[in-house]
Amino acid sequence: xxxxxxxxxxxxxxxxxxxxxxxxxxxxxxxxxxxxxxxxxxxxxxxxxxxxxxxxxxxxxxxxxxxxxxxxxxxxxxxxxxxxxxxxxxxxxxxxxxxxxxxxxxxxxxxxxxxxxxxxxxxxxxxxxxxxxxxxxxxxxxxxxxxxxxxxxxxxxxxxxxxxxxxxxxxxxxxxxxxxxxxxxxxxxxxxxxxxxxxxxxxxxxxxxxxxxxxxxxxxxxxxxxxxxxxxxxxxxxxxxxxxxxxxxxxxxxxxxxxxxxxxxxxxxxxxxxxxxxxxxxxxxxxxxxxxxxxxxxxxxxxxxxxxxxxxxxxxxxxxxxxxxxxxxxxxxxxxxxxxxxxxxxxxxxxxxxxxxxxxxxxxxxxxxxxxxxxxxxxxxxxxxxxxxxxxxxxxxxxxxxxxxxxxxxxxxxxxxxxxxxxxxx
Amino acid sequence: xxxxxxxxxxxxxxxxxxxxxxxxxxxxxxxxxxxxxxxxxxxxxxxxxxxxxxxxxxxxxxxxxxxxxxxxxxxxxxxxxxxxxxxxxxxxxxxxxxxxxxxxxxxxxxxxxxxxxxxxxxxxxxxxxxxxxxxxxxxxxxxxxxxxxxxxxxxxxxxxxxxxxxxxxxxxxxxxxxxxxxxxxxxxxxxxxxxxxxxxxxxxxxxxxxxxxxxxxxxxxxxxxxxxxxxxxxxxxxxxxxxxxxxxxxxxxxxxxxxxxxxxxxxxxxxxxxxxxxxxxxxxxxx
Numbered sequence: 001x002x003x004x005x006x007x008x009x010x011x012x013x014x015x016x017x018x019x020x021x022x023x024x025x026x027x028x029x030x031x032x033x034x035x036x037x038x039x040x041x042x043x044x045x046x047x048x049x050x051x052x053x054x055x056x057x058x059x060x061x062x063x064x065x066x067x068x069x070x071x072x073x074x075x076x077x078x079x080x081x082x083x084x085x086x087x088x089x090x091x092x093x094x095x096x097x098x099x100x101x102x103x104x105x106x107x108x109x110x111x112x113x114x115x116x117x118x119x120x121x122x123x124x125x126x127x128x129x130x131x132x133x134x135x136x137x138x139x140x141x142x143x144x145x146x147x148x149x150x151x152x153x154x155x156x157x158x159x160x161x162x163x164x165x166x167x168x169x170x171x172x173x174x175x176x177x178x179x180x181x182x183x184x185x186x187x188x189x190x191x192x193x194x195x196x197x198x199x200x201x202x203x204x205x206x207x208x209x210x211x212x213x214x215x216x217x218x219x220x221x222x223x224x225x226x227x228x229x230x231x232x233x234x235x236x237x238x239x240x241x242x243x244x245x246x247x248x249x250x251x252x253x254x255x256x257x258x259x260x261x262x263x264x265x266x267x268x269x270x271x272x273x274x275x276x277x278x279x280x281x282x283x284x285x286x287x288x289x290x291x292x293x294x295x296x297x298x299x300x301x302x303x304x305x306x307x308x309x310x311x312x313x314x315x316x317x318x319x320x321x322x323x324x325x326x327x328x329x330x331x332x333x334x335x336x337x338x339x340x341x342x343x344x345x346x347x348x349x350x351x352x353x354x355x356x357x358x359x360x361x362x363x364x365x366x367x368x369x370x371x372x373x374x375x376x377x378x379x380x381x382x383x384x385x386x387x388x389x390x391x392x393x394x395x396x397x398x399x400x401x402x403x404x405x406x407x408x409x410x411x412x413x414x415x416x417x418x419x420x421x422x423x424x425x426x
Numbered sequence: 427x428x429x430x431x432x433x434x435x436x437x438x439x440x441x442x443x444x445x446x447x448x449x450x451x452x453x454x455x456x457x458x459x460x461x462x463x464x465x466x467x468x469x470x471x472x473x474x475x476x477x478x479x480x481x482x483x484x485x486x487x488x489x490x491x492x493x494x495x496x497x498x499x500x501x502x503x504x505x506x507x508x509x510x511x512x513x514x515x516x517x518x519x520x521x522x523x524x525x526x527x528x529x530x531x532x533x534x535x536x537x538x539x540x541x542x543x544x545x546x547x548x549x550x551x552x553x554x555x556x557x558x559x560x561x562x563x564x565x566x567x568x569x570x571x572x573x574x575x576x577x578x579x580x581x582x583x584x585x586x587x588x589x590x591x592x593x594x595x596x597x598x599x600x601x602x603x604x605x606x607x608x609x610x611x612x613x614x615x616x617x618x619x620x621x622x623x624x625x626x627x628x629x630x631x632x633x634x635x636x637x638x639x640x641x642x643x644x645x646x647x648x649x650x651x652x653x654x655x656x657x658x659x660x661x662x663x664x665x666x667x668x669x670x671x672x673x674x675x676x677x678x679x680x681x682x683x684x685x686x687x688x689x690x691x692x693x694x695x696x697x698x699x700x701x702x703x704x705x706x707x708x709x710x711x712x713x
Contacts, residue, residue: 084679087467091684108682112468203662257553260574262660265554272554392680393660394488394668402664 038329046096095318130355134380149352153312174297188276197253204263211279218301228383231420242404296367308378460688479689500648511595544657576666602636
């Protein structure tokens with residue numbers, strides 16, 4: 001093994017790492033000793049990411065390749081196909097050196113041993129405490145950390161300031177309670193014509209989770225127990241959320257197409273300028289048309305408060321990688337201030353760290369500041385069976401929420417909630 | 427001499443045999459073994475799990491509705507497809523002016539992949555970007571929720587499949603039609619048969635092999651439906667359009683249980699095998 005490009009500090013780090021390695025018994029990553037700082041020795045690394053977060057990953061990889069001996073070959077896989085590909089590769093021990101993953105699916109892979117334990121490496125970072133806390137929590141199993149945040153995607157309220165003005169609402173006063181949200185949506189909807197108050201993906205479990213749960217959290221309630229094995233989605237707070245949206249549906253405040261929206265096009269409505277206010281992914285901010293006067297606000301709780309679903313991708317080193325130190329070099333580098341600010345903040349994206357909000361780009365982009373501040377309070381739900389319960393179109397969550405919004409208004413939801421619990425615990 | 431001829435024959439057949447062995451028999455054995463094992467996608471083989479994988483199929487509340495829906499969908503698609511493709515074939519069979527154009531036009535959708543065609547129709551049906559609803563409103567009709575109700579979703583998908591495959595089956599039937607010698611029709615005409623009689627008593631019986639092929643292809647294809655529903659409806663609304671193959675996909679890649687997925691695959695394979703044998707027998711006996 002050689003470290004041609006590094007200085008004495010690396011040797012020191014390597015020495016400490018040897019001790020650490022001895023403590024955790026190697027733990028995969030080939031037979032390399034752990035170098036906490038990472039190694040840049042001209043290794044070619046493979047990395048996978050999904051199309052949904054391609055822009056951010058590609059920017060980071062290009063910048064890294066330009067300035068390092070190591071070279072990363074990034075493969076982008078269609079989002080709908082990603083779980084399938086990564087799952088199959090994990091079963092066959094054919095994973096790339098680095099792979100990102102939609103954070104809610106992470107527990108499946110961390111507990112199955114697909115990722116390398118990088119606890120020591122993460123804790124050696126100066127800014128370890130500033131890494132998006134909810135991503136770190138979900139990537140931790142029994143105290144062992146496997147993942148760092150890669151690209152963050154938060155749910156936030158987007159509202160159309162021009163439509164607000166037309167509807168005689170204050171364009172600088174976005175909703176601060178669930179009732180106010182409904183009120184604003186109705187006011188904008190009253191403008192008539194092609195304009196509608198709001199929109200949501202009514203046949204998309206992942207969309208409901210992402211956009212509606214923050215209101216439950218902001219109201220002080222939980223969606224699952226701590227282990228992610230019991231569903232609490234028939235709580236009074238959850239029912240209040242369902243019935244509020246149900247009212248909007250009944251009054252036709254929601255743009256047509258919501259009931260069959262499977263999630264493929266749900267974010268394409270707002271940018272056209274005919275929707276008043278709706279929760280959407282923060283990564284949409286950079287994709288808004290220039291002439292659309294957009295405001296961003298936290299998703300409010302029933303009586304105030306705010307929260308968000310901290311989604312996006314986490315990334316780790318695969319357990320079968322033979323270049324763990326080189327792969328870590330990229331991860332460590334990608335989380336440093338310069339990259340976070342120059343590559344992510346400059347583009348209006350949310351950063352993986354909470355300590356860098358005071359930067360030149362955010363100074364001119366108040367919407368981005370709103371989003372970045374939410375990373376502190378936001379949540380990433382943890383459950384081993386998250387995908388098959390909430391994202392699977394045939395999972396038990398969609399029947400529950402669709403019954404609540406479109407079904408019999410007097411339906412008892414507790415049996416449907418039990419189905420969700422059964423899936424979480426299976 | 428004879429021995430070396432046999433050897434030569436075996437050598438000629440060997441590449442195909444190897445091909446079949448590697449790409450058909452080996453995967454089949456692997457699926458069989460998976461279906462008998464506890465085999466999580468992420469962790470690999472965890473040993474025998476024999477009756478459980480198969481028992482689990484019956485316990486799955488989605489299984490029987492999926493079987494019912496797949497059969498219903500197959501029935502609808504097969505009847506419409508065969509009727510329409512036969513009609514199209516008869517229309518373009520004569521070498522009239524322009525029949526070449528119509529043959530190409532009807533056949534064109536076949537050249538598109540099923541996934542691309544599904545995405546295209548998804549766009550058509552979308553209330554956000556689709557042209558259908560504005561068109562209806564322009565004519566003065568109410569917009570329709572093309573994928574929003576169980577029946578609408580089923581018929582919208584049937585429309586896609588018919589559009590996509592009618593031209594392909596038309597070509598098969600067209601070849602069959604053109605293989606019927608003209609003197610048979612002439613003899614029928616001399617015997618005083620009208621157009622309908624000669625179609626029913628001459629064309630249809632002589633077209634039987636081609637019709638049989640179309641039947642087997644369309645039945646098997648429809649029973650294995652996946653792409654179109656995966657893209658257009660995702661099994662919704664409210665699990666009303668879940669096909670059997672979607673269940674296999676779900677077990678494997680949403681629930682990470684290759685064992686359960688393989689068990690359903692084996693059951694589907696057995697059912698298809700029986701069905702195809704019955705179809706072949708029936709066609710052969712009648713002929």
